[in-house]
Amino acid sequence: MNKRTFIKSLFLGSAGFLAMGSASKLKAGRARKKWNGEFVLPELPYAYNALEPYMDARTMELHYSKHHAAYTEKFNAAVKEAGLNGKTAVEILSEVSKYSPAIRNNGGGFLNHKWFWNMLAPATGKQPSQELLDALNKDFGSLDAFKEKFSAAAKSVFGSGWAWLIADGDKLKVTTTGNQDSPIMDIAAEKGFPLLCIDVWEHAYYLKYQNRRAEFIDAFWNVANWDFVSQRYTQFKTPKPV
Ligand code: MN
DSSP, X not given: OOHHHHHHHXXXXXXXXXXXXXXXXXXXXXXXHHOOSOOOOOOOSSOTTTXXXXXXXXXXXXXXXXXXXXXXXXXXXXXXXXXXXXXXXXXXXXXXXXXXXXXXXXXXXXXXXXXXXXXXXXXXXXXXXXXXXXXXXXHHSSHHHHHHHHHHXXXXXXXXXXXXXXXXXXXXXXXXXXXXXXXXXXXXXXXXXXEEEEEOSGGGTHHHHTTOHHHHHHHHGGGBOHHHHHHHHHHHHSOOOO
Protein backbone atom coordinates (compact mmCIF):
# COMPACT_ATOMS: atom_id res chain seq x y z
CA MET A 1 0.00 0.00 0.00
CA ASN A 2 1.54 3.34 -0.92
CA LYS A 3 1.36 6.30 1.42
CA ARG A 4 -1.33 8.11 -0.55
CA THR A 5 -3.62 5.10 -0.68
CA PHE A 6 -2.96 4.48 2.97
CA ILE A 7 -3.86 8.01 4.02
CA LYS A 8 -6.95 7.89 1.83
CA SER A 9 -8.03 4.69 3.51
CA LEU A 10 -7.93 6.37 6.90
CA PHE A 11 -10.77 8.64 5.89
CA LEU A 12 -12.98 5.80 4.84
CA GLY A 13 -13.51 4.49 8.32
CA SER A 14 -12.75 1.06 9.64
CA ALA A 15 -14.43 -0.96 6.94
CA GLY A 16 -12.48 0.63 4.12
CA PHE A 17 -9.27 0.54 6.04
CA LEU A 18 -9.61 -3.06 7.07
CA ALA A 19 -10.40 -4.18 3.59
CA MET A 20 -7.20 -2.55 2.41
CA GLY A 21 -5.06 -5.15 4.10
CA SER A 22 -6.23 -7.91 1.83
CA ALA A 23 -7.24 -5.87 -1.16
CA SER A 24 -4.62 -3.16 -1.37
CA LYS A 25 -4.63 -3.17 -5.15
CA LEU A 26 -8.31 -2.37 -5.32
CA LYS A 27 -9.58 1.16 -5.30
CA ALA A 28 -10.55 2.06 -1.74
CA GLY A 29 -14.23 2.64 -2.52
CA ARG A 30 -14.54 -0.69 -4.25
CA ALA A 31 -12.75 -2.42 -1.41
CA ARG A 32 -15.24 -1.04 1.08
CA LYS A 33 -18.22 -2.36 -0.85
CA LYS A 34 -16.58 -5.74 -1.07
CA TRP A 35 -15.73 -5.94 2.64
CA ASN A 36 -16.88 -9.34 3.88
CA GLY A 37 -17.12 -8.35 7.55
CA GLU A 38 -13.87 -9.97 8.59
CA PHE A 39 -11.33 -7.79 10.37
CA VAL A 40 -7.87 -8.00 8.87
CA LEU A 41 -4.62 -7.27 10.65
CA PRO A 42 -3.66 -3.98 8.95
CA GLU A 43 -0.23 -3.70 7.38
CA LEU A 44 2.38 -2.10 9.60
CA PRO A 45 3.16 1.18 7.80
CA TYR A 46 6.94 0.80 8.29
CA ALA A 47 9.59 -1.84 8.95
CA TYR A 48 10.00 -3.40 12.41
CA ASN A 49 13.28 -1.53 12.89
CA ALA A 50 12.01 1.83 11.59
CA LEU A 51 11.47 3.28 15.06
CA GLU A 52 14.90 2.35 16.42
CA PRO A 53 16.42 3.23 18.78
CA TYR A 54 13.29 4.48 20.53
CA MET A 55 11.24 1.35 19.93
CA ASP A 56 13.26 -1.74 19.15
CA ALA A 57 12.65 -4.09 16.24
CA ARG A 58 12.14 -7.24 18.33
CA THR A 59 9.44 -5.61 20.47
CA MET A 60 7.75 -4.19 17.38
CA GLU A 61 7.75 -7.58 15.71
CA LEU A 62 6.27 -9.40 18.70
CA HIS A 63 3.83 -6.61 19.46
CA TYR A 64 2.49 -6.51 15.91
CA SER A 65 2.79 -10.09 14.69
CA LYS A 66 1.80 -11.80 17.95
CA HIS A 67 -0.21 -9.44 20.16
CA HIS A 68 -2.07 -7.44 17.53
CA ALA A 69 -2.56 -10.53 15.39
CA ALA A 70 -4.07 -12.39 18.36
CA TYR A 71 -6.48 -9.56 19.20
CA THR A 72 -7.57 -9.50 15.57
CA GLU A 73 -8.16 -13.22 15.40
CA LYS A 74 -10.04 -13.35 18.70
CA PHE A 75 -12.11 -10.29 17.80
CA ASN A 76 -13.22 -12.00 14.60
CA ALA A 77 -14.21 -15.11 16.54
CA ALA A 78 -16.17 -13.07 19.10
CA VAL A 79 -17.89 -11.00 16.40
CA LYS A 80 -18.92 -14.16 14.58
CA GLU A 81 -20.23 -15.73 17.75
CA ALA A 82 -22.25 -12.60 18.56
CA GLY A 83 -23.62 -12.39 15.01
CA LEU A 84 -22.24 -8.88 14.49
CA ASN A 85 -20.68 -9.48 11.07
CA GLY A 86 -20.93 -6.42 8.85
CA LYS A 87 -20.61 -3.81 11.57
CA THR A 88 -17.39 -1.81 11.68
CA ALA A 89 -15.13 -1.95 14.72
CA VAL A 90 -16.07 1.62 15.59
CA GLU A 91 -19.77 0.77 15.43
CA ILE A 92 -19.33 -2.27 17.65
CA LEU A 93 -17.08 -0.61 20.21
CA SER A 94 -19.20 2.52 20.51
CA GLU A 95 -21.94 0.29 21.99
CA VAL A 96 -19.63 -2.22 23.62
CA SER A 97 -21.62 -2.31 26.88
CA LYS A 98 -24.11 -4.53 25.02
CA TYR A 99 -21.53 -7.19 24.24
CA SER A 100 -19.25 -9.77 25.83
CA PRO A 101 -15.90 -9.12 27.52
CA ALA A 102 -14.30 -10.91 24.53
CA ILE A 103 -15.65 -8.22 22.20
CA ARG A 104 -14.54 -5.44 24.54
CA ASN A 105 -11.03 -6.78 25.14
CA ASN A 106 -10.19 -8.07 21.67
CA GLY A 107 -12.07 -5.39 19.73
CA GLY A 108 -10.31 -2.76 21.80
CA GLY A 109 -6.99 -4.50 21.23
CA PHE A 110 -7.64 -4.69 17.51
CA LEU A 111 -8.59 -1.02 17.03
CA ASN A 112 -6.25 0.55 19.60
CA HIS A 113 -3.21 -1.02 17.96
CA LYS A 114 -4.41 -0.06 14.50
CA TRP A 115 -4.45 3.55 15.63
CA PHE A 116 -1.22 3.22 17.60
CA TRP A 117 0.91 2.03 14.66
CA ASN A 118 -0.23 5.01 12.64
CA MET A 119 0.37 7.43 15.46
CA LEU A 120 4.03 6.38 15.30
CA ALA A 121 6.49 7.08 12.50
CA PRO A 122 10.26 7.15 11.99
CA ALA A 123 11.73 10.15 13.81
CA THR A 124 11.64 13.25 11.61
CA GLY A 125 11.41 16.10 14.10
CA LYS A 126 8.13 17.20 12.51
CA GLN A 127 5.71 19.21 14.61
CA PRO A 128 1.89 19.41 14.82
CA SER A 129 0.02 21.38 12.16
CA GLN A 130 -0.71 25.02 13.00
CA GLU A 131 -4.39 24.14 13.45
CA LEU A 132 -3.59 21.44 16.01
CA LEU A 133 -0.89 23.52 17.66
CA ASP A 134 -3.37 26.37 18.17
CA ALA A 135 -5.81 23.95 19.83
CA LEU A 136 -3.07 22.45 22.04
CA ASN A 137 -1.98 25.95 23.07
CA LYS A 138 -5.57 26.90 23.90
CA ASP A 139 -6.30 23.85 26.05
CA PHE A 140 -2.90 23.07 27.61
CA GLY A 141 -0.94 26.33 27.41
CA SER A 142 1.81 25.02 25.13
CA LEU A 143 2.96 21.93 23.25
CA ASP A 144 5.44 21.16 26.02
CA ALA A 145 2.77 21.51 28.70
CA PHE A 146 0.56 19.11 26.74
CA LYS A 147 3.41 16.59 26.44
CA GLU A 148 4.02 16.79 30.17
CA LYS A 149 0.36 16.19 30.96
CA PHE A 150 0.09 13.27 28.51
CA SER A 151 3.33 11.71 29.77
CA ALA A 152 2.25 12.05 33.40
CA ALA A 153 -1.08 10.41 32.56
CA ALA A 154 0.70 7.54 30.77
CA LYS A 155 3.06 7.04 33.70
CA SER A 156 0.10 7.02 36.12
CA VAL A 157 -1.79 4.14 34.46
CA PHE A 158 -1.95 1.36 37.04
CA GLY A 159 -1.23 -1.97 35.40
CA SER A 160 -2.01 -2.27 31.69
CA GLY A 161 -3.68 0.42 29.63
CA TRP A 162 -3.38 3.44 27.41
CA ALA A 163 -3.07 7.23 27.57
CA TRP A 164 -4.90 9.36 25.03
CA LEU A 165 -5.24 12.79 23.53
CA ILE A 166 -8.87 13.11 22.51
CA ALA A 167 -11.02 15.77 20.87
CA ASP A 168 -14.42 16.33 22.47
CA GLY A 169 -16.49 19.18 21.04
CA ASP A 170 -14.19 22.21 20.98
CA LYS A 171 -11.90 20.82 23.68
CA LEU A 172 -8.80 18.68 23.61
CA LYS A 173 -8.35 16.45 26.65
CA VAL A 174 -5.87 13.94 28.04
CA THR A 175 -7.35 10.76 29.45
CA THR A 176 -6.40 7.16 30.25
CA THR A 177 -8.10 3.79 29.88
CA GLY A 178 -7.42 0.41 31.46
CA ASN A 179 -6.73 -2.83 29.59
CA GLN A 180 -7.84 -2.43 25.94
CA ASP A 181 -10.63 0.07 26.58
CA SER A 182 -10.74 3.25 24.51
CA PRO A 183 -12.45 6.66 24.56
CA ILE A 184 -14.82 5.62 21.75
CA MET A 185 -16.41 2.98 23.99
CA ASP A 186 -19.72 3.82 25.60
CA ILE A 187 -18.33 2.55 28.90
CA ALA A 188 -15.41 5.03 28.89
CA ALA A 189 -15.37 7.54 31.74
CA GLU A 190 -14.17 10.22 29.32
CA LYS A 191 -15.28 9.88 25.71
CA GLY A 192 -13.90 11.53 22.63
CA PHE A 193 -12.27 11.18 19.24
CA PRO A 194 -8.76 9.71 19.61
CA LEU A 195 -5.97 11.84 18.13
CA LEU A 196 -2.92 10.29 19.80
CA CYS A 197 -2.40 7.30 22.06
CA ILE A 198 0.37 5.38 23.75
CA ASP A 199 0.27 1.75 24.74
CA VAL A 200 1.70 1.32 28.23
CA TRP A 201 1.16 -2.43 28.53
CA GLU A 202 4.49 -4.01 29.49
CA HIS A 203 4.49 -5.91 26.19
CA ALA A 204 5.01 -2.53 24.48
CA TYR A 205 8.36 -1.88 26.10
CA TYR A 206 9.73 -4.50 28.47
CA LEU A 207 12.33 -6.11 26.16
CA LYS A 208 14.16 -2.80 25.77
CA TYR A 209 13.14 -0.81 28.82
CA GLN A 210 12.37 -3.62 31.30
CA ASN A 211 10.46 -1.94 34.15
CA ARG A 212 11.35 1.61 33.09
CA ARG A 213 8.03 2.73 31.65
CA ALA A 214 8.91 6.40 32.10
CA GLU A 215 11.91 6.07 29.74
CA PHE A 216 9.71 4.44 27.13
CA ILE A 217 7.19 7.28 27.39
CA ASP A 218 9.91 9.91 27.09
CA ALA A 219 11.34 8.11 24.02
CA PHE A 220 7.85 7.90 22.47
CA TRP A 221 7.84 11.63 21.65
CA ASN A 222 10.68 11.09 19.16
CA VAL A 223 8.48 8.85 17.04
CA ALA A 224 5.06 10.48 17.51
CA ASN A 225 3.56 10.87 14.04
CA TRP A 226 2.37 14.48 14.12
CA ASP A 227 1.35 14.36 10.46
CA PHE A 228 -1.15 11.61 11.21
CA VAL A 229 -2.32 13.20 14.46
CA SER A 230 -2.83 16.53 12.66
CA GLN A 231 -4.82 14.75 9.93
CA ARG A 232 -6.98 13.10 12.58
CA TYR A 233 -7.68 16.54 14.04
CA THR A 234 -8.59 17.97 10.63
CA GLN A 235 -10.86 14.95 10.11
CA PHE A 236 -12.52 15.64 13.45
CA LYS A 237 -12.98 19.33 12.64
CA THR A 238 -14.34 18.80 9.15
CA PRO A 239 -18.13 19.04 9.18
CA LYS A 240 -19.73 15.79 8.14
CA PRO A 241 -22.25 15.78 5.34
CA VAL A 242 -25.83 15.58 6.62
MN1 MN B 1 -0.11 -3.53 22.89
